[in-house]
Every structure is written in structure tokens, then in C-alpha cells.
Amino acid sequence: MATTPNKPATGKSSQKGFVYLPLIAGWLVPGAGHFLVGKWVRGLLLAASIIAMFALGLAMQGKLYTSTQDILDMLCVAGDLGSGLLYFVGRMLGLGPDPVQTTLADYGTKFIVVAGLLNVIAAVDAHNLRTGRKS
Amino acid sequence: MFRPSHFASVILFALFASTVFGITMRDTPRGMVRYGIYCFVLFVGSAIVLSWVMFLIAR
Numbered sequence: 252m253a254t255t256p257n258k259p260a261t262g263k264s265s266q267k268g269f270v271y272l273p274l275i276a277g278w279l280v281p282g283a284g285h286f287l288v289g290k291w292v293r294g295l296l297l298a299a300s301i302i303a304m305f306a307l308g309l310a311m312q313g314k315l316y317t318s319t320q321d322i323l324d325m326l327c328v329a330g331d332l333g334s335g336l337l338y339f340v341g342r343m344l345g346l347g348p349d350p351v352q353t354t355l356a357d358y359g360t361k362f363i364v365v366a367g368l369l370n371v372i373a374a375v376d377a378h379n380l381r382t383g384r385k386s
Numbered sequence: 387m388f389r390p391s392h393f394a395s396v397i398l399f400a401l402f403a404s405t406v407f408g409i410t411m412r413d414t415p416r417g418m419v420r421y422g423i424y425c426f427v428l429f430v431g432s433a434i435v436l437s438w439v440m441f442l443i444a445r
């Protein structure tokens with residue numbers, strides 16, 4: 252059976268400008284990629300979810316990973332970096348420096364890592380909206 | 387310091403993750419809401435089921 256190949260949409264969002272801008276903006280600031288492609292409600296919901304998850308992780312005394320000596324720590328640093336500016340601002344303010352000592356702090360650490368991973372998904376979604384792969 | 391219970395942590399995690407999954411994995415608003423609810427139920431449901439399994443194993 253013949254299938255129709257996926258064609259990019261030909262809306263105005265897929266015609267001009269730097270195509271990776273929503274991807275980069277969405278990574279740096281949660282929801283910003285969706286704002287750039289005019290998806291305000293989606294952007295607000297994504298920003299609220301990701302920023303709240305990151306902030307609650309810190310409030311639960313979660314750790315912001317800095318060490319890259321252990322392979323598992325490297326993966327967690329990669330996850331944390333997904334939060335973009337939130338991670339760098341947190342590091343500059345000296346947040347999340349303590350080693351994890353309680354169960355709740357471990358949950359908080361996972362909240363922070365997962366917030367970064369979710370932000371990467373959101374940024375890729377903004378890129379797909381920009382290229383017309385998704386509507 | 388924010389000190390939610392373990393179950394409240396599960397609810398918060400499921401809520402935020404499901405919101406992002408719903409928005410990014412579906413195209414229509416209706417599909418987003420349905421998929422978000424589906425993910426939320428799976429997150430919380432699997433946490434409850436696994437908790438009972440571990441409780442029964444530990445007895």
C-alpha cells in the first residue's frame with residue numbers, strides 16, 4: 252500500500268528566519284520556544300510545569316550536579332543542563348550544593364534532573380512546530 | 387524547606403511530567419488533555435501498585 256510521505260507544513264512559521272531559534276530559546280528558557288512560534292498557552296503550561304518542578308526540587312534540598320568524575324554524575328549533569336538558564340542561575344546563586352542525605356532530598360534531585368529532561372523534550376517540540384513537522 | 391509526603395511527591399511529579407508529555411506528544415488540545423490524563427493515571431497507578439508489591443515482598 253502506498254503511503255504519503257510527511258510533508259512539512261507551509262505556514263508562515265516554516266518559511267523564514269533562523270529555524271533553530273525556538274530550539275535554542277526553548278532550551279535556555281522553558282516555554283520560550285513555544286512563545287516564539289505563537290503557542291502562548293502551551294508555552295505557559297510548559298514553563299509553569301518545568302520551572303515549578305525545578306524550583307520544588309531545590310526547595311526539597313535537591314542537589315545541582317557539578318562533578319563529572321563519575322559516569323552516573325555525568326549523566327545527571329547532562330540532565331541538569333537541560334534546564335538551560337535555570338541551571339546556570341542556580342549554580343551562580345549557590346543553590347543545591349549539599350550532598351543528598353535524606354530521601355526527600357533524593358526526590359528533589361530527581362525532580363531537578365527530570366525538569367531538565369522535560370525541558371529538552373519541550374524545546375524539541377518547539378523546533379518541530381517551527382519546521383512544520385507538528386501543528 | 388518544602389517537605390511533601392512521599393505520595394504528594396508522586397502526585398507532583400506525575401502532574402508536571404504528564405503536562406509536558408501531553409503537550410508535546412499530541413497535536414490537538416483534546417488529544418493533549420486525554421494523553422496527559424492517561425500518563426498521570428499511569429504514573430500514579432504504577433507507583434501505587436509497585437508500592438504494594440514491595441510491601442508484600444518485604445513482609
